[in-house]
Amino acid sequence: MGTFQIEGGHQLKGEIKPQGAKNETLQILCAVLLTPEKVVINNIPDIRDVNKLIEILGNLGVKIQKLGNGSYSFKSDELNLDYLESELFKEEGSSLRGSIMIVGPLLGRFGKGYIPRPGGDKIGRRRLDTHFEGFIKLGAKFRYNKEERFYGVEAPDGLQGTYMLLEEASVTGTANILMAAVLANGKTTIYNAACEPYLQQLCKMLVSMGAKIEGIGSNLLHIDGVDSLKGCEHTVLPDMVEIGSWIGLAAMTKSDITIKNVSWDNLGLIPATFKKLGITVERRNDDLYIPAHENGYEVASFIDGSIMNISDAPWPGFTPDLLSIILVVATQARGSVLIHQKMFESRLFFVDKLIDMGAKIILCDPHRATVIGHDFQSKLKATTMTSPDIRAGISLLIAALSAKGTSTIHNIEQIDRGYENIDERLKNIGAKITRVA
Numbered sequence: 532m533g534t535f536q537i538e539g540g541h542q543l544k545g546e547i548k549p550q551g552a553k554n555e556t557l558q559i560l561c562a563v564l565l566t567p568e569k570v571v572i573n574n575i576p577d578i579r580d581v582n583k584l585i586e587i588l589g590n591l592g593v594k595i596q597k598l599g600n601g602s603y604s605f606k607s608d609e610l611n612l613d614y615l616e617s618e619l620f621k622e623e624g625s626s627l628r629g630s631i632m633i634v635g636p637l638l639g640r641f642g643k644g645y646i647p648r649p650g651g652d653k654i655g656r657r658r659l660d661t662h663f664e665g666f667i668k669l670g671a672k673f674r675y676n677k678e679e680r681f682y683g684v685e686a687p688d689g690l691q692g693t694y695m696l697l698e699e700a701s702v703t704g705t706a707n708i709l710m711a712a713v714l715a716n717g718k719t720t721i722y723n724a725a726c727e728p729y730l731q732q733l734c735k736m737l738v739s740m741g742a743k744i745e746g747i748g749s750n751l752l753h754i755d756g757v758d759s760l761k762g763c764e765h766t767v768l769p770d771m772v773e774i775g776s777w778i779g780l781a782a783m784t785k786s787d788i789t790i791k792n793v794s795w796d797n798l799g800l801i802p803a804t805f806k807k808l809g810i811t812v813e814r815r816n817d818d819l820y821i822p823a824h825e826n827g828y829e830v831a832s833f834i835d836g837s838i839m840n841i842s843d844a845p846w847p848g849f850t851p852d853l854l855s856i857i858l859v860v861a862t863q864a865r866g867s868v869l870i871h872q873k874m875f876e877s878r879l880f881f882v883d884k885l886i887d888m889g890a891k892i893i894l895c896d897p898h899r900a901t902v903i904g905h906d907f908q909s910k911l912k913a914t915t916m917t918s919p920d921i922r923a924g925i926s927l928l929i930a931a932l933s934a935k936g937t938s939t940i941h942n943i944e945q946i947d948r949g950y951e952n953i954d955e956r957l958k959n960i961g962a963k964i965t966r967v968a
């Protein structure tokens with residue numbers, strides 16, 4: 532188990548460049564399975580989850596070449612589908628959430644796809660019903676081995692396009708079904724599709740490979756199946772969750788930080804949501820500037836004067852992946868705010884660690900926490916903690932950087948899942964972090 536030691540209480544200053552987006556990359560990597568031709572992908576982040584998926588693709592027979600920093604080429608012309616039924620795959624496939632998205636492209640192209648129950652954060656139940664209901668609608672036969680927790684879909688005679696209304700706008704579910712439908716016979720309509728920028732990016736990539744998709748950016752996708760897809764080159768967007776994490780970090784540590792080339796138009800409600808906490812977020816061309824909040828930041832109230840409430844929702848709503856960060860930032864705001872995590876059931880439990888550090892938080896129930904800000908009148912106290920999931924992990928790191936004294940965070944593998952070389956990048960802007968093991 533890796534550990535960070537963090538000396539808190541220092542202001543940071545400088546520029547930071549966001550990594551390529553984790554969740555987009557996981558979709559895009561799976562799409563390379565759709566064609567025997569070469570696919571080049573740029574701006575791939577060097578993080579644990581992405582590297583694990585690249586390893587799975589390699590074991591599946593994809594020819595992978597590193598072209599440069601963050602750039603790779605992939606060629607899926609001679610796949611070893613037997614790997615899908617191997618013990619190694621059962622182990623590797625279950626180690627991250629994103630691996631589930633290899634099923635759609637394999638089903639579309641080869642008529643079969645298998646996957647062990649995927650991993651990812653332990654942040655509540657994470658059902659896969661949307662994915663498999665979609666495949667079944669496209670004509671696939673579904674089987675599930677309960678003992679081994681192993682899922683399979685098969686369609687030896689190919690998939691047939693159809694209309695489907697998804698039960699929920701699942702991000703990986705939409706990507707998975709979409710990647711199957713682009714190679715189905717005839718037309719597919721996916722209503723209540725997830726439509727966040729990363730899915731838009733996947734759609735654009737598929738179109739550049741020869742897929743026919745209409746409605747990109749909306750929750751109603753029309754797909755006209757084609758017989759085959761060709762190679763392409765694709766560049767991953769900057770990671771909006773990382774960008775949000777740096778906004779929170781800057782505010783909590785009263786730091787003056789510029790986040791470079793954020794692709795502002797793809798940030799949706801992220802800047803506006805930090806502004807609700809009173810944080811100044813300035814657009815400078817495509818950079819995002821956060822001045823040092825020497826006098827703190829004050830939570831806004833609603834027009835009717837009622838207490839501020841920040842909650843998540845499927846895109847274009849506020850991403851659930853930033854609520855833990857919003858929560859930690861709120862602990863030093865002037866005013867109170869109710870955080871409502873609607874999607875995941877176990878994502879707020881990490882607040883016990885913040886309470887240990889002296890934060891004023893009432894966990895109302897698994898989905899809601901009320902935070903009463905300190906307005907920097909009282910600093911958080913350094914402590915020893917363990918990171919339960921990726922976003923709680925980064926939130927605890929932000930808390931530790933703002934706290935008085937030296938904190939220890941264990942299980943930093945969770946943070947490394949989604950943040951590239953985080954200790955070195957933060958050290959470059961003045962953070963005092965040591966990777967102990």
Ligand SMILES: CC(=O)N[C@H]1[C@@H](OP(=O)(O)OP(=O)(O)OC[C@H]2O[C@@H](n3ccc(=O)[nH]c3=O)[C@H](O)[C@@H]2O)O[C@H](CO)[C@@H](O)[C@@H]1O
Nearest residue numbers: 554557628629656657699700701702703704845851852874
């Ligand atoms: C690898 C990857 O891309 N992971 C992201 C992806 O996970 P993932 O695709 O697994 O998440 P889903 O979009 O399927 O759903 C996440 C959770 O929200 C619930 N839900 C979802 C949609 C909805 O309309 N109502 C609802 O309640 C689901 O039941 C589930 O518990 O999207 C999540 C939601 O943005 C993000 O937190 C994850 O970082």
Ligand SMILES: C=C(OP(=O)(O)O)C(=O)O
Nearest residue numbers: 628629651652852921922
């Ligand atoms: C929940 C997340 O990731 P995953 O879906 O990979 O567990 C996340 O990125 O915040």
